[in-house]
Structures are given as structure tokens and as C-alpha cells.
Amino acid sequence: MELLLIFIIGLLHAAGIYMLLRRSMFKMIIGLIFLGNGVNLLIFLLGRLVKGKPPVIDEASKVFTDIYADPVPQALILTAIVIGFGLQSFAIILIKRVYKVLETDDLDELNSTDEEI
Amino acid sequence: MSNIWIVLPILFQLTSAVLLLFFWNYIKIQKILSALLSLLGLGISLVLFKEVYNEGLLVTQSGNWSAPFGISFVADTFGTTMVLLASVAGLAVSVFASASMTKARLQFGFYPMLHFLIMGLQGAFLTGDIFNLYVWFEVIIISSFVLITIGGKKAQLEGAIKYVALNLLASVFFLIGIAFLYGLTGSLNMADLALKVQEIDNKGLINVTASLFLVAFGIKSAVFPLYFWLPASYHTPPPAVAAIFGGLLTKVGVYAMVRTFTLIFVGDEFLSVILSVMAALTILSGGLGAMVHQHLGKIFGYFIICHIGFMMAGVGMMTELAIMGTVFYLVHDIVVKTNLFMVSGIVLKINGTQNIKELGGMYQNYPLLSLLMAIPLFSLVGIPPLSGFWAKLFFIQGGLESNEYLLIAFIVLGSFLTLWVIAKVWAEVFWKKGENLPKKARGIYFRELGRRQKLALILPVVFLSIISLYIGLGAENIVSLSERIAKELMNPEAYIEAVMSKKLNAL
Numbered sequence: 001m002e003l004l005l006i007f008i009i010g011l012l013h014a015a016g017i018y019m020l021l022r023r024s025m026f027k028m029i030i031g032l033i034f035l036g037n038g039v040n041l042l043i044f045l046l047g048r049l050v051k052g053k054p055p056v057i058d059e060a061s062k063v064f065t066d067i068y069a070d071p072v073p074q075a076l077i078l079t080a081i082v083i084g085f086g087l088q089s090f091a092i093i094l095i096k097r098v099y100k101v102l103e104t105d106d107l108d109e110l111n112s113t114d115e116e117i
Numbered sequence: 118m119s120n121i122w123i124v125l126p127i128l129f130q131l132t133s134a135v136l137l138l139f140f141w142n143y144i145k146i147q148k149i150l151s152a153l154l155s156l157l158g159l160g161i162s163l164v165l166f167k168e169v170y171n172e173g174l175l176v177t178q179s180g181n182w183s184a185p186f187g188i189s190f191v192a193d194t195f196g197t198t199m200v201l202l203a204s205v206a207g208l209a210v211s212v213f214a215s216a217s218m219t220k221a222r223l224q225f226g227f228y229p230m231l232h233f234l235i236m237g238l239q240g241a242f243l244t245g246d247i248f249n250l251y252v253w254f255e256v257i258i259i260s261s262f263v264l265i266t267i268g269g270k271k272a273q274l275e276g277a278i279k280y281v282a283l284n285l286l287a288s289v290f291f292l293i294g295i296a297f298l299y300g301l302t303g304s305l306n307m308a309d310l311a312l313k314v315q316e317i318d319n320k321g322l323i324n325v326t327a328s329l330f331l332v333a334f335g336i337k338s339a340v341f342p343l344y345f346w347l348p349a350s351y352h353t354p355p356p357a358v359a360a361i362f363g364g365l366l367t368k369v370g371v372y373a374m375v376r377t378f379t380l381i382f383v384g385d386e387f388l389s390v391i392l393s394v395m396a397a398l399t400i401l402s403g404g405l406g407a408m409v410h411q412h413l414g415k416i417f418g419y420f421i422i423c424h425i426g427f428m429m430a431g432v433g434m435m436t437e438l439a440i441m442g443t444v445f446y447l448v449h450d451i452v453v454k455t456n457l458f459m460v461s462g463i464v465l466k467i468n469g470t471q472n473i474k475e476l477g478g479m480y481q482n483y484p485l486l487s488l489l490m491a492i493p494l495f496s497l498v499g500i501p502p503l504s505g506f507w508a509k510l511f512f513i514q515g516g517l518e519s520n521e522y523l524l525i526a527f528i529v530l531g532s533f534l535t536l537w538v539i540a541k542v543w544a545e546v547f548w549k550k551g552e553n554l555p556k557k558a559r560g561i562y563f564r565e566l567g568r569r570q571k572l573a574l575i576l577p578v579v580f581l582s583i584i585s586l587y588i589g590l591g592a593e594n595i596v597s598l599s600e601r602i603a604k605e606l607m608n609p610e611a612y613i614e615a616v617m618s619k620k621l622n623a624l
Contacts, residue, residue: 020282025278028282032282032285032289035286035289036285036289039289039292039293040292042296043299046296046297046300072305073299076248076299083252083255086259087255087258087259087262087288090259090262090263091281091282091285094262094277094278095278097266098274098275098277098278101269101271101274102274102275110275110278112272113272113275113276113349113350113353
């Protein structure tokens with residue numbers, strides 16, 4: 001399972017960076033979404049994968065005696081997904097607006113702010 | 118040990134923002150209410166600052182979960198000073214915006230967003246949890262996204278694309294760093310991390326994690342190879358927005374950098390070198406950038422980069438004296454940069470342009486106003502006894518102490534470039550004989566404004582200039598404050614003990 005996740009994370013990061021480096025504005029956002037998802041999986045993986053051990057203490061004992069699945073990374077991912085969702089939806093609306101106003105999807109043409117006014 | 122009220126500044130800004138949302142269509146009420154609430158928020162921050170200054174560090178554990186398990190909020194001297202400065206800048210911008218922003222822009226929720234932004238900043242300054250810091254960063258950037266696009270002019274949208282993309286990327290780096298840190302230590306509480314990171318033997322992994330944080334905070338605070346989004350976007354929004362951005366947004370990156378590199382990743386040879394090199398190049402590229410541009414907003418944008426370099430240099434040297442310089446500079450810079458962008462806003466209102474080649478005759482037409490504007494401009498250069506001078510003194514002393522002669526050379530060069538550009542701006546905008554500029558079609562000019570609106574434009578500049586003068590002339594107070602902060606930062610035992618509520622065996 002870990003090995004599979006490692007490859008998926010690597011793939012998502014690679015794809016994300018590739019898309020970020022494209023000239024199209026729309027592909028840039030897709031790249032950022034890929035990267036975001038890759039990072040979420042990375043948090044999941046680095047929080048250690050434990051199978052079939054819910055973080056619930058037995059009635060008999062007072063502390064964890066056995067290894068258990070850490071709930072914290074899941075809480076982190078949940079937070080990161082929600083925040084990411086908000087930011088990405090804003091970015092998509094922004095891109096739509098920019099496309100309407102500037103009538104181009106090419107990032108290389110967005111250079112008027114670098115010129116002297 | 119429940120000092121739950123230390124989150125009051127955050128809650129207060131949240132309530133203010135929500136309250137302002139109820140008056141969506143009543144801009145006049147929003148203007149007055151926002152100024153009053155900002156004033157009250159400043160009062161609350163002042164009370165918190167005084168309390169922490171007199172009583173020492175205050176900690177609250179949310180939900181009463183004890184330290185490494187719950188989210189801690191920590192009000193130490195550094196954090197509360199920054200909270201206070203954020204409130205000061207917030208108040209100034211809130212008043213300034215009421216006269217400088219057009220009604221069309223204010224209608225789309227400028228004031229609620231301003232308060233959400235201040236809330237995010239104060240949250241970032243008060244949190245003691247690294248993931249919570251990430252969440253506050255997101256609060257800050259989503260509010261800043263709205264503020265930078267408000268009005269939706271062509272240039273603004275273009276700048277916003279660059280700003281949004283790079284900030285989202287910075288968040289990704291920050292999250293990767295957090296994932297590594299959690300994987301290594303199993304903790305998110307900064308005080309707990311400080312202890313656990315020390316125990317890890319694999320220094321290589323710690324260095325990689327620290328570099329990820331460096332890149333994330335480096336993008337936020339616009340340091341050398343990562344700053345290109347700043348000059349492309351900061352001059353596009355209206356001056357009131359640029360003022361709050363220039364004053365606070367890059368500084369929160371510096372704050373996070375100082376916090377993590379003094380608390381979590383301490384005494385790292387590898388990082389110290391990288392930080393110093395980045396600082397030197399940041400100073401150089403910022404200073405040179407400011408030299409070649411003609412647009413006031415762009416010149417000040419490059420100044421932000423140049424002066425972030427100074428603060429980075431202090432972090433790179435990592436001696437108590439240098440950190441003291443960084444803290445002093447941070448205090449001075451927030452006030453002065455906010456003020457400078459407001460000054461550029463007034464210049465724009467008077468003349469309808471920000472191009473220094475076209476501008477001129479300000480001193481002839483508005484002598485008193487020009488003298489007022491001279492205060493932030495010359496504070497920025499650091500002509501003694503104005504505020505920038507003292508901080509640079511500590512940088513140079515700190516550099517001599519740790520034998521970083523090259524870094525000192527860059528700091529002096531940076532100061533010289535700043536002086537050169539400010540002298541140019543002063544000569545072109547204020548001294549040069551003015552020409553009659555063609556009136557542009559849109560916008561209301563300064564002389565057409567009512568008395569009350571003129572006052573709303575000038576009062577914030579006066580307010581911040583007085584604070585600037587106080588920082589410069591009453592430097593001994595600020596010095597003792599930054600000395601105390603530097604001491605606390607370099608000896609984080611008290612911080613860790615207070616958060617973990619247990620005694621440490623010597624680190």
C-alpha cells in the first residue's frame with residue numbers, strides 16, 4: 001500500500017509541476033490542483049498507514065497498548081481539502097474573469113504589468 | 118491556566134467583519150463603523166500588549182486539551198507586538214480607504230475583507246501550532262485575493278493571476294513541510310516540535326524540511342529568487358489595498374521565518390549560509406529594481422523586497438544583536454511601508470499619475486503636506502535620528518560581532534541605494550518644477566474633495582508619521598522592547614515551558 005501511494009504521490013507532483021510550467025492559464029490551475037492533492041496524500045502517508053486498528057482504547061485498559069491508526073493526519077487532510085477547495089474555486093472564477101477581460105489564455109501575454117506605465 | 122481572552126483580538130476582528138457584512142449596501146455606515154471598530158481593536162491589542170509586557174508570556178490551550186494535543190495560542194512579546202502593529206496599520210488603512218477608494222470598489226465588501234485580513238494576521242501572530250499557522254496563512258491569502266481583485270481593472274486582474282498562483286504554490290510548499298515535520302516528529306505544536314526536532318539524529322531530513330519552510334515563507338515574504346510576483350502585482354490595486362499589503366503581508370512571512378528558525382530549526386549551519394546569501398541578493402535586486410523604475414508604486418514595491426533583505430540578513434546572522442535589529446526593523450518597516458503607499462495614494466489623488474517623470478512641483482503647491490510626506494520617506498532611508506537608522510546600526514553591530522563583513526557591505530549598499538532612490542523621488546516629485554498635467558477622465562482629484570475627505574486622507578499619514586517619529590526619537594523604548602524580544606527568541610526555554618506547562622531539563 002505504501003509503495004502504491006508513493007508512486008501516486010510522485011505522479012501527482014510530477015504532473016502538477018508539468019502542468020504549472022505550461023503556458024496556458026487553465027492548465028496552471030489544474031497543475032495546482034494536482035499538487036494540492038499530491039500533498040494531501042503525502043500527509044496521509046507520512047502519518048504512517050496502519051490497517052484495521054481504529055484509535056479506540058479497549059474498555060479494559062487506560063492507554064493505547066497496541067499500535068493504532070493516527071487520526072491527526074486525517075483531520076489535517078480534511079482541513080487542507082476544504083481550504084484547497086475554497087482557494088481553487090476562487091482561482092477558477094478569477095481565471096474565467098481574466099479570460100473575459102484580457103481575451104487570452106496565454107500566460108506569456110500577461111505581461112503588461114511589467115511594463116513601465 | 119486558562120487565558121482564553123488572549124484570542125480576543127482575533128475574535129473581535131471576526132465580529133467586526135461579520136457586523137460590517139450586515140451593512141453591505143450602506144457604505145457610509147461601513148466607513149464610520151470600520152474606523153470605530155478598528156480603533157477599538159487597536160485598544161484591545163494595546164491592552165493585550167501591556168498585559169504581556171508586564172506579566173510575561175500568556176498561553177491558552179483551546180478546548181483545554183493540554184499542550185501537544187490541542188491547539189495552543191501563545192501571546193509572547195514578539196507576537197503581541199506584531200498584533201499591535203497590525204491593528205495600527207489596519208486603523209490607518211481603514212480611515213485612508215474611506216476617502217481614497219471609489220464607492221464602486223467599496224461596495225464589494227472592502228471593509229469586511231480588510232477586517233478578515235487583519236484577523237488572519239493576528240491569528241498567525243498568536244498561534245502556537247504550525248498547522249494552525251498554515252490555516253491562518255490561508256485566511257490571509259483568501260482575503261488578500263479578494264482585496265487585490267476588488268474593482269476588477271485589467272491590470273489588477275493580470276497582477277492577481279501572478280499573485281494567486283505563487284501564493285497557492287507557497288501554500289503547497291508549506292503543507293509539504295508540515296507533512297515532513299509531522300512524519301518526523303508526530304507533533305504539530307511548535308513548542309513540542311522544538312524539543313522533538315532536537316532529538317532527531319538524521320540532520321539531513323531536518324535540513325530538507327527547513328528548506329521547504331524557507332521556500333514557502335520565502336515566496337510569502339518575497340526574497341531573492343522568489344520575489345517576482347511582487348513587483349508584478351503590488352502596484353495594481355488601489356493605494357489603500359497596496360498599503361495594507363506592503364505593510365503587513367510580506368512581514369508575516371518574515372515573522373513566520375523568524376519564529377520557525379529561532380524555535381524549531383535552531384542553529385543550523387547549512388541554513389544560516391543560505392539565508393545570508395539570499396539576504397544579500399535580495400537587498401541587491403530590490404535596490405537595483407527600485408533604481409530603474411519610474412512608477413511610484415513600483416519603486417516602493419522594490420523597496421519592500423530590498424528591505425526584506427535586511428531582515429533576512431538579521432535572521433541569517435542569528436546572533437542576539439542581529440535578531441534585535443530584525444525585530445526593530447520589522448516594527449519600523451510595517452509603519453513606514455504602510456505610510457509610504459498611502460503617500461503614493463495621495464500623490465496619485467493630487468496629480469492623477471504616479472510616474473515620477475511626469476510629476477513635480479509638489480513642494481511648491483503643497484508645502485506642508487510635502488514636509489509631512491518627507492517623514493516616512495526619510496525614515497525609510499534611515500537618516501538619524503529617524504527610525505530606520507537604529508535598526509541598521511544593530512545589523513552592522515551584529516555583523517561585526519559575527520564577522521559577516523560581506524553581509525555588512527550589502528546592507529550598507531542597500532541603504533545607499535535606498536538613499537539614492539529616495540533622493541531621486543524627492544527631487545522629481547517634490548522639487549522639480551511642476552507641469553500642468555492633462556486631466557484624466559476618471560476619478561476625483563484631491564482639490565475637488567470635501568474638507569472631511571481631505572482630512573481622512575491626511576490624518577492616517579499624520580498618525581503613522583507620529584509613530585515613525587516616536588520609533589526614531591524614542592528609540593530607547595523600542596530598543597529595550599526589541600532587546601527583550603530578541604532575548605526571548607534566542608532563549609526559547611521560557612516559551613516552551615509555558616506552552617508545555619512543565620519544567621525543562623536544560624536543553
